Amino acid sequence: MKLESKEGAGLLYTAMGLALASAISLGLARFAYALLLPAMRADLDWSYATAGALNTVNAAGYLAGALLLPRWQARFDGKSVVVAGGIGACVTLLLHGLVRSEEALLVLRFASGVASAASFAGGGLVAASLAQQPGGAQRLGLILGIYYGGTGLGIAACALAVPWVMSPEAGAGWQDWFAFAPQAPADWQRAWICLSALAVVAHLGMVAMTRGLSCPPTPAAQREPAPLSALLYGLMGYLCFGLGYIGYMTFVITLLREQGLSASVVTAFYVVLGMGVVASSWLWAGLLQKHKGGRPMATLNALLALATVLPVVSTHPVAVFSSGALFGSVFLSVVASTTALVRHNCAKAAWPSGIAAFTITFAAGRIRHWHCCVA
Numbered sequence: 001m002k003l004e005s006k007e008g009a010g011l012l013y014t015a016m017g018l019a020l021a022s023a024i025s026l027g028l029a030r031f032a033y034a035l036l037l038p039a040m041r042a043d044l045d046w047s048y049a050t051a052g053a054l055n056t057v058n059a060a061g062y063l064a065g066a067l068l069l070p071r072w073q074a075r076f077d078g079k080s081v082v083v084a085g086g087i088g089a090c091v092t093l094l095l096h097g098l099v100r101s102e103e104a105l106l107v108l109r110f111a112s113g114v115a116s117a118a119s120f121a122g123g124g125l126v127a128a129s130l131a132q133q134p135g136g137a138q139r140l141g142l143i144l145g146i147y148y149g150g151t152g153l154g155i156a157a158c159a160l161a162v163p164w165v166m167s168p169e170a171g172a173g174w175q176d177w178f179a180f181a182p183q184a185p186a187d188w189q190r191a192w193i194c195l196s197a198l199a200v201v202a203h204l205g206m207v208a209m210t211r212g213l214s215c216p217p218t219p220a221a222q223r224e225p226a227p228l229s230a231l232l233y234g235l236m237g238y239l240c241f242g243l244g245y246i247g248y249m250t251f252v253i254t255l256l257r258e259q260g261l262s263a264s265v266v267t268a269f270y271v272v273l274g275m276g277v278v279a280s281s282w283l284w285a286g287l288l289q290k291h292k293g294g295r296p297m298a299t300l301n302a303l304l305a306l307a308t309v310l311p312v313v314s315t316h317p318v319a320v321f322s323s324g325a326l327f328g329s330v331f332l333s334v335v336a337s338t339t340a341l342v343r344h345n346c347a348k349a350a351w352p353s354g355i356a357a358f359t360i361t362f363a364a365g366r367i368r369h370w371h372c373c374v375a
Contacts, residue, residue, distance in 0.1 A: 011130055015143045017209020018123055018130075019150025020202045021082050025119035026332075027154015027274070028199050029089040029112050030058065032191075034253045035162045035270065039188040050102065054109045055246070061113020063363035068114075069121055070356045078126045078215030083207065085119030088112075090199040097185060097192030121359040123147060124335070125352060126215045128343045141289030144339055145281035148332040152277025155328070157198055159270035163263060165194040218349055226346050226354030234341050235361045237297050241304070241334050242365020248308050248327065259315045269324045276328025284333040292344040296337040303330045335362075 037051055065085075072081050092112040099105060127147035131140040166187035185193070228235070256266050287296045303326060310323035342354035 011133055011139060011143065012146065014210055014213055015127060015130060015146040016150075017206050018082070018127055018213075019147050019153070020206035020209070021086055021119050021123040022148055022150040022332075023152075023154035023157070024086050024089050024199045024202050024206075025116040025123075026151040027156075027158060028195050028202075029093060029116050031151075031155055031249055032158045032162065032195050033058075033109075034249055034251070035158055036188045036191055037251075038254055038257060039166065039186070039191075043186050043188060044100065044102070046102075054105060057106050058109040058113040059246075059363055061110035061115075062117045063113075063360065064110075065114040065117025066121060066356060066359040066363050069117060069359065070352050072118065073122065073125065073352050074217050076217060078122060078129070078217070079210060079213050081122040082119050082126060083203075085115045085117070085122060086199075086203045086206065088115030089119060090196055090203055093192055093199050094196035097189040097196065100186075100189075117359065117363070121355060124339045125355050126213070128339050128351060128355070129215055131343065132348075138289075140340065140343060141285035141287070141336075142281065144288060144336040145283075145285045145333065148336040149278050149281035151332050152274040152280070152328060154202070154274070155277060156271050156274030158195065159267050159274060161194055161198060162191045163267050165190050218352065224347060224349045224353070226342065226350040226357055228357060230345060231341065231354065231357065234294050234297060234338065235357060237294065237301060238334075238338055238358055239361050239365045241301060242362040244308065245304060245331050245334075249331075252311060255311060256315075256320065259311075261315065261320070265317065265320075269320060272321055273324040273328035276325045276330075277332050280329045280333045280336075283329055284336070288333070288336055288340040292341075294341065296340065297334060300330050300334045300337060304334065 033055070040046065041048075041051055069081070089112060092108050092115060095108050096105065096112075099108070124144075124147065127143055128140075130143050253266055253270070256269060257263075261269075284296070284300070287299070307323050307327035307330065310319045310326075313319065338358040339355060342351055342358070346354045
């Protein structure tokens with residue numbers, strides 16, 4: 001796969017621009033749901049089973065996108081796939097704020113999952129391909145860290161924007177804008193609309209910062225399957241990651257609120273988590289660069305398990321914020337470790353199928369997680 005982009009330090013600039021795609025596809029389109037879930041449950045009278053069902057269909061959409069991704073990448077330029085996924089995420093975020101029925105939201109969560117797979121997983125392949133540029137091989141860990149760390153920007157933006165736009169003061173200002181509507185939008189609907197606006201800004205920034213970047217499809221004759229037997233243990237570890245982490249990201253806000261923590265503390269927790277994701281770009285770059293086997297994933301999964309347990313064991317602010325900081329600084333690096341594993345151990349022609357295998361495994365883990373929760 002040939003990639004044309006800026007050289008030298010420009011690689012990092014391009015990676016930062018590409019990181020805005022992960023900010024949209026995960027930070028805004030997926031993880032914002034955790035912040036909005038309590039308000040949506042209260043307003044729409046949902047059970048936890050219903051809340052879990054919406055995440056199940058989102059995971060199913062992500063799986064569908066992951067299954068289609070190799071076909072898209074074989075036909076279209078890799079950046080074009082990322083751009084299309086970002087547009088889909090922007091549109092579905094807006095529509096989340098314009099509907100109230102459970103059926104419509106189920107459809108939108110599925111569509112959002114498909115768009116996220118195209119943007120996020122597709123962006124991972126483009127980021128890995130940046131290492132083909134002069135000086136890129138020595139910066140692989142940092143490039144991947146920057147790309148996946150972009151999710152933290154989306155998480156932090158959600159944490160700061162959502163409480164403000166859901167406040168009564170902000171709600172009063174929206175009355176005139178929706179005077180034509182049968183009823184003014186609920187606070188959570190205003191939040192989805194605001195997030196769609198943030199997504200549009202981020203998407204335009206991504207397009208501008210990656211101008212000139214191309215990732216042409218690999219001809220069918222040059223593609224080859226990834227050696228899944230060599231990646232088996234990594235795939236199993238990633239399946240467990242998919243089973244476990246999404247529960248934390250979806251329900252940790254609800255848990256903290258039910259434990260009596262104030263809204264300002266919860267907001268600060270989410271900001272700390274998001275900043276941890278951004279910091280992970282540099283924290284684990286050396287680990288991803290140095291080790292070609294499964295040690296990075298194993299180490300990061302162990303730290304993730306510790307972070308997940310902390311807020312359950314103690315509601316003390318030190319434990320809560322330590323959990324958020326540790327979880328944020330680790331969980332997207334687990335995703336980066338899979339891309340690095342494929343990049344280190346597979347031929348270039350097998351990168352798309354290798355990354356797709358991890359993406360599909362992860363999505364399957366998320367679906368199984370929510371099947372267990374709903375059951």
